[in-house]
Amino acid sequence: EALQIEAVTSGRKNAAIEMRWSELLSMDIPQELNEQLQKQKNACEHIILGKDRRISDFKTELKNKDEEYVRTLKQQSGDITSLITKMREQYHAMRRGYDQQLEEIETAFEEERKDLMKANKDEIEGLFEKRRQMEETEFLEERQKRERKFQVEIEELRTRDSDEYNQCKIKMEQSIQEFEQHHEKMIATYQLNQTKLEYNNEVLAERYKEHSVIQSHYKNRLSKLRGTHSHLIQRYTDLDKGYKEKNTQLTLEYKRLTRQFKDLQEKFQHFEQADERKWREVWEMNEQESHTLKSKIQDADRILHEQQLGLDWFLPSGEQLMQEVDTFSESGTATGKSTALDSGDGSDRASSGRYPPSKVKKVLDVVKEETQFLLEIKVREQMAQLPPEQQDVLQLDALLRYIGVESQEDVDLLVGVFFRGQEDDDETMFIDGDEVLDLLREFIEEKENLNIAAEAAPDKKKKQSRTQLGSESEADRRARVRKEYRRFWERHSHVIPDIHFRVWKALDAFLKQYYNLLQNRSKAIDDAVSMQKQNEELKQLLDQYLGSKVNEELHVPPTHVIRVTSG
Numbered sequence: 001e002a003l004q005i006e007a008v009t010s011g012r013k014n015a016a017i018e019m020r021w022s023e024l025l026s027m028d029i030p031q032e033l034n035e036q037l038q039k040q041k042n043a044c045e046h047i048i049l050g051k052d053r054r055i056s057d058f059k060t061e062l063k064n065k066d067e068e069y070v071r072t073l074k075q076q077s078g079d080i081t082s083l084i085t086k087m088r089e090q091y092h093a094m095r096r097g098y099d100q101q102l103e104e105i106e107t108a109f110e111e112e113r114k115d116l117m118k119a120n121k122d123e124i125e126g127l128f129e130k131r132r133q134m135e136e137t138e139f140l141e142e143r144q145k146r147e148r149k150f151q152v153e154i155e156e157l158r159t160r161d162s163d164e165y166n167q168c169k170i171k172m173e174q175s176i177q178e179f180e181q182h183h184e185k186m187i188a189t190y191q192l193n194q195t196k197l198e199y200n201n202e203v204l205a206e207r208y209k210e211h212s213v214i215q216s217h218y219k220n221r222l223s224k225l226r227g228t229h230s231h232l233i234q235r236y237t238d239l240d241k242g243y244k245e246k247n248t249q250l251t252l253e254y255k256r257l258t259r260q261f262k263d264l265q266e267k268f269q270h271f272e273q274a275d276e277r278k279w280r281e282v283w284e285m286n287e288q289e290s291h292t293l294k295s296k297i298q299d300a301d302r303i304l305h306e307q308q309l310g311l312d313w314f315l316p317s318g319e320q321l322m323q324e325v326d327t328f329s330e331s332g333t334a335t336g337k338s339t340a341l342d343s344g345d346g347s348d349r350a351s352s353g354r355y356p357p358s359k360v361k362k363v364l365d366v367v368k369e370e371t372q373f374l375l376e377i378k379v380r381e382q383m384a385q386l387p388p389e390q391q392d393v394l395q396l397d398a399l400l401r402y403i404g405v406e407s408q409e410d411v412d413l414l415v416g417v418f419f420r421g422q423e424d425d426d427e428t429m430f431i432d433g434d435e436v437l438d439l440l441r442e443f444i445e446e447k448e449n450l451n452i453a454a455e456a457a458p459d460k461k462k463k464q465s466r467t468q469l470g471s472e473s474e475a476d477r478r479a480r481v482r483k484e485y486r487r488f489w490e491r492h493s494h495v496i497p498d499i500h501f502r503v504w505k506a507l508d509a510f511l512k513q514y515y516n517l518l519q520n521r522s523k524a525i526d527d528a529v530s531m532q533k534q535n536e537e538l539k540q541l542l543d544q545y546l547g548s549k550v551n552e553e554l555h556v557p558p559t560h561v562i563r564v565t566s567g
Contacts, residue, residue, distance in 0.1 A: 012530070013047050019534065023541055029550065087373055090437060098444075105448065290489075297495045304507060305500075316497050355415045362429050363418045364396055367403075370436040374402050403440055404447060413450075417443045421479025430482050 020040060027033045298315070305313040372395075375383075379398045383391045405411060417439050418431060431439070496504075 010047055010050065013043060017043050017047075029548070084373075091373070094437070094441065101445075101448075105452065109452070294495045301496050301500055301504075304504065308507060309503070316500075354412050355419075356427070359415055359419060359427055360411060362427070363415050366418070366429070366431060366433075366436055367399060367414075367440070368392070368396055370433055371399050371403070371440070374399060404444060410447065413447060414443050417446070421476045421483065430479065430486070 017040060020036065024033060024036050024040070027036065302313045305311045375395065375398060379394065383394055386394060403414075405414060418429065419426075422428075422430075
């Protein structure tokens with residue numbers, strides 16, 4: 001607004017100076033021309049002084065903004081450092097808890113597996129015994145049939161084998177002759193090998209003598225090592241004694257820390273009650289402020305109806321406002337659902353999940369934003385070498401693999417945890433960034449419970465899932481309370497009926513038009529006043545020019561020309 005006023009003022013002053021230049025060109029008296037030039041110079045210096053003042057104000061404001069920006073950057077750096085420290089502490093605590101839970105689950109799984117294998121073994125042995133008793137009679141009959149059949153086959157084989165035996169005898173005699181020749185060759189080879197072995201035996205005897213010397217050396221070394229072993233045993237005894245003393249000290253330290261932890265729990269309960277009381281005071285203060293604003297809005301609505309529109313005003317009933325709030329909530333939910341279906345038509349046909357793609361996308365975006373610290377250095381290096389589209393895909397794949405999402409059922413379970421306690425048509429996510437890690441922990445626990453139940457007994461799995469659906473968990477309770485709070489503030493925010501709100505919009509549009517008309521009229525009046533002032537100045541200059549004494553010295557005065565022209 002100050003810039004606009006400065007621009008209008010400087011524009012008017014420049015216009016006035018420009019108009020005076022034409023008057024100065026028509027002046028013939030040096031003294032008056034000098035005075036007018038001095039006035040023009042002063043006016044120009046005044047305009048330049050105003051511009052310099054505005055430039056110095058801008059420089060001061062720019063310097064203040066730079067200092068404020070530097071302070072904001074320092075504060076953000078400190079906040080980010082503290083946030084990273086807290087996230088690391090939460091990550092280590094979660095990891096220790098998961099390791100302990102995994103050990104307990106493995107122990108329970110091994111016990112159940114032993115019981116199940118024992119029961120299956122007893123059942124299989126019973127079935128085999130029953131089948132053995134049933135098949136004894138049938139086995140005897142089939143055995144007699146097989147014996148008669150085998151006797152016939154044996155007679156046929158005897159006749160066939162006698163012919164084959166004669167042929168084989170001839171072949172074997174030929175082979176014996178060949179083997180005898182080969183035997184003579186091998187005897188010569190064995191004699192040569194015998195001489196070689198005798199030589200090797202002599203070499204081994206010499207080596208045995210050398211090895212006996214080495215063995216005596218190793219015996220001496222063994223005696224030395226035994227002395228070292230006794231020394232190490234003595235050192236172990238001393239260290240064990242020291243460690244036992246240290247264990248005693250650590251036990252006392254543990255008891256002291258346990259007492260401190262109990263005191264800390266009591267302090268936590270005290271501060272929790274204090275925070276609850278402060279929250280209730282803030283709630284009452286906000287509720288009181290909302291009632292004050294509600295009365296102001298109703299007064300404004302009454303004034304607009306009675307003074308601006310000239311209509312009778314009645315206080316809206318609570319039932320009407322409640323009905324409109326319910327209508328707006330249902331219409332907003334239906335609109336969001338139809339929009340999601342229209343935008344993701346192709347994705348819905350291709351996906352086999354129970355949730356729409358819009359819900360899945362919201363959950364994946366929140367998980368990607370809040371769990372980037374889980375990414376390894378190798379994954380970050382691979383992402384740096386890829387385009388932005390492929391970076392998102394690689395990042396989501398790695399994060400889902402870390403939290404254990406491997407199938408479409410896991411995706412449905414993850415989306416169900418994030419939208420727990422809400423209607424199926426409600427696609428609004430009421431999740432803060434601090435709750436994402438807790439929800440992921442709940443997802444992992446539920447997945448592990450489902451896997452254990454599925455491996456142990458399918459019937460137990462159905463009963464357990466029904467029990468979980470029937471009982472309200474802590475996350476369901478928080479979602480329900482959050483939904484009630486949102487419902488409460490929606491009722492407080494809806495103060496006037498929808499028809500009055502539409503009247504406000506129509507009146508606002510009309511008043512804007514009326515305001516624009518008044519601004520145009522004000523601008524026209526200012527232009528008329530400016531032109532009137534210019535006319536007055538021109539008249540004064542003309543009178544001054546006609547009344548000057550220099551005109552008497554001219555042969556044809558301007559007054560005479562004006563009279564002749566007018567005559």
